[in-house]
Amino acid sequence: MEKSIQNAVLEQSKKYNSFYIYDEKTILDYTKRLKDCFKEVKFLYSVKNNPYINVVKTVFAQGFGADAASLNEVLLSEKLGLKENEIYYSAPGKTENDIKESLGKAVITADSLNEIEIINKSAEEKGIVAQIGVRINPDFGFFGGKGAPSKFGIDEKQLFDNAERIKSLQNIKITGIHVHLHSQELNTELIKKYHDNMFDLVERVCKNLDISLDFVNLGSGIGIPYAKNDKEVDVKLLGENLNELCHKFKEKYKNTHIFVETGRYAVGKSGYYACKVVDKKTSYGKTFIILSSTLNGFVRPAVAHIIEKYAVDEFPAESEPFYTCKNAFDYIVLNNSDKTEKVTLCGSLCTSTDIIEEDIELKEMNIGDMLVMTNAGSYASVITPYQFASLPKAAQLMLKTDGSVINAEEL
Ligand SMILES: Cc1ncc(COP(=O)(O)O)c(C=O)c1O
Helix, strand or coil: CCHHHHHHHHHHCCCCCCEEEEEHHHHHHHHHHHHHHCCCCEEEEEHHHCCCHHHHHHHHCCCCEEEECCHHHHHHHHHCCCCHHHEEEECCCCCHHHHHHHECCEEEEECCHHHHHHHHHHHHHHCCCEEEEEEEECCCCCCCCCCCCCCCCEEHHHHHHCHHHHHHCCCEEEEEEECCCCCCECCHHHHHHHHHHHHHHHHHHHHHHCCCCCEEECCCCECCCCCCCCCCCCHHHHHHHHHHHHHHHHHHCCCCEEEEECCCCCCHHHEEEEEEEEEEEEECCEEEEEECCCCCCCHHHHHHHHHHHHHCCCCCHHHCCCCCCCCCCCEEEECCCCCEEEEEEECCCCCCCCEEEEEEEEECCCCCCEEEECCCCCCCHHHCCCCHHHCCCCEEEEECCCCCEEECCCC
């Protein structure tokens, strides 16, 4: 952890007990890396993984559009200056109101055959023809083999079987497709293969629906390293492969734009969660460090503790984004002690699930010291149950490249 972050945490700890701090420099590094490696695509920032306004603003300022997962994310993206053709709204279970409110503000991606009908009806009421995307559950799996049942999207075959009905709808025009099959993948070859499969899917869609496409949204999936042994995705290699695929594709489909969703890649490594030692005690020979907020401050380490202690040994891919892998977070004690001690880290909630580590050897801590957790940029604050015990919500801060610290939630 860089000195600049440590200093900022110590300074802010005078004001807050529990807070997130997002490092603007890291966000700029990761977004630049994406842009440098993938020359032929436009990136859509997956707002859901970190929707704090100054984080989102920083990413959008790099020329990224929005991968919005709710009406509120559409409205936030609009508020931050994105145009309709820069906001892509994809999520299962949109209500009629979600659809009505986002028509004209975002490109809606239908997640089911029912949704296509609702969008058509809403567009008819507004007297427009809505250009929409469809999320497809393709006839291939991320890890190979055939397609599998999913709550996301419309099965490829089902979509093609309904081509005539879709064609008869007067107030929608399908102009794009979206697929997202898997998250947090670190195997570059698997992502490459997925991209290859996607371009084959485009051929099938254009042929079976007899349409041309304005956009193909390849979704997300590019992971970030959490544990020390995790290897970074080779984004350079991935970019070269995708650039080549895009070049070939553009020979035939000149006007089709290719999108990639950032997922957690843009901001995942930028975030730190800091909390304060509020009590220290021993019980039957064990030392307990009580922190200002753990499960109700940064839920993922507490979930990891439960899973690793009681549930499974294997990496369960379906548990993303609540659980990723063992040793996903570093714990850094900010004090000058040169001694270490074995401690159990827990929070103040009245549940014994509010423990994040047992018998871990860390620098000796005392009341008032700060403990920092890494990898807290994505799916961190947003998935944390803040209302538990009505304790104060962690503050959201951002360390700017000029050294100043701002509130990440206020423009
Ligand atoms: C459609 C879509 N895009 C992007 C993401 C987010 O990215 P990540 O792959 O980092 O979870 C998800 C997450 O589930 C998703 O469903």
